[in-house]
Amino acid sequence: MLASVSTVWSALPAYAQSTAWIVVITVALIISVALLTLWERKVIGWIQLRRGPNRVRIFGLLPGVGQPFADVVKLLLKEVIIPVRANKVLFVLAPALALIPAFATWAVIPLSPELVVANIDAGLLYVLSLTSVGVYGIILAGWAANSKYAFLGAMRSAAQIVAYEIAMGFALVGVLMVSGSLNLGTIVRTQHGGPLSWNWFWLLPLTVVYFISGLAETNRAPFDVAEGESEIVAGFHVEYSGIAFALFFLAEYANMILISALTSVFFFGGWLSPLDGYLPEGGAAADFLMAPSFFWLGLKIFVFLFLFLWLRATFPRYRYDQIMRLGWKVLIPITLIWIAVEMVMSYNHVGPWAT
């Protein structure tokens, strides 16, 4: 049975195989987002000494597992209200514009040593350009709704994302200098050789800067001024209801998973195993744990997602001027200094350049 499936699979043309993978990855992402919302509410509940969602079950599984699916059904059945004075075309288009880049970026992310949907040379540039396009959904949602609160949220978010994109880009320049390639698969491969040869060790400041910028790019706490409830109700999506609101929700959580995946790929060795060479040879379990595989990438993504939730439960929201100060006056100088440090290291053949 399995053998016949694999022969049929390899007989398929390349475009059919990529299409199949695109469908699989998209569906997996949507399910991950559903489970991530549940996990977020559970984790924050535990941190705040509550239980979190614990009523809806499916198939008698753990209590609470059905909660995200019940939420989806609720949001699907609710009425989608389009404000009278809104710009209808852009109002409907905005959620799609927020969602598409969050999914399209997964095309170039190497999920395992063999599996990447589009193995393109300029993968890092592709990632940067698509993540910068994601801001259009937020700006247009804020403008098209024709509401003061929504517009304020959109303006805050646009300024914030443009500011933090620069720090993000400079942090990736550091990664580029180590790997000498824009291809994400090559970037992972140049980090081989145990956790200490992953990029985070020599690029620790850039790693921190990248993750903080990722938090700001996804509008997550403590940088969630775009939807700060206590100040501007719900920010850019205040006029959205039902499934249109759910699409913004989906885009935000898909972006969280994306930033976690990118942090793992750029700084934490992607699908490389942290135990490589540390376990005794032989035995199926040891072989599996030492081999590079999707398992390790998934585990790293999970750890960073937990960090996202942990930060949200711990820190209060930044004041807007402090966000701007952090982005322009702290993070960007740090990246510039570290790029200069890398220049010196590479000239003297230290660290990743020691060959």
Next chain:
Amino acid sequence: MLVEVLFYVFATILIAAALAVIISKNPVHAALFLVLSFVTSAAIWLLIEAEFLAIVLVLVYVGAVMVLFLFVVMMLDIKVEEHRRGFTRYAWLGWITAVAVIVEIVGVVTARRFGVDITRGAAPWPASYSNTQALGSVLYTHYAYPFELAAVVLLVAIVAAIALTTRTRRGLKRQDINRQVNVQSTDRVRLVKSMDAKSP
């Protein structure tokens, strides 16, 4: 065959979007059509295997420049009548620009007639060819000085723009972030013994 079909599809979208930029009355719509024409021209550049230029076009123009542009356009309260008044007065400038652009396009398209063949022909590059790497190696060796000169010119422009727009008003109260961060509770609250706090 497929490439030709794709080219004509993208070219049609590009021309329609470019027309919509100048026709549409709403400035936000015009800006968004400009975004669409940038994205479509990036797609056309991908067809001639200039992937670096295509992606950077999206990264710089769509991701940064147009976001800021949209940002400003959205906040403007544009009165259409006021702009219509100047329309005929500056029409001659528009015509000159249009004629210049048409002459340039004709010149590029018919360049082969004058014996300066700058196009490479239709033969695709081998799979190992990296557009980004080729561009980088030319830019940082052959054209290192012009490249750095361009960078300095941009830097000067940034400094000049900031210098022109910053104004310091006298008596302006500013926040000192270090003082804000380093503040202690003893700086703000002073505990005093109340007069009748005799009994424990």
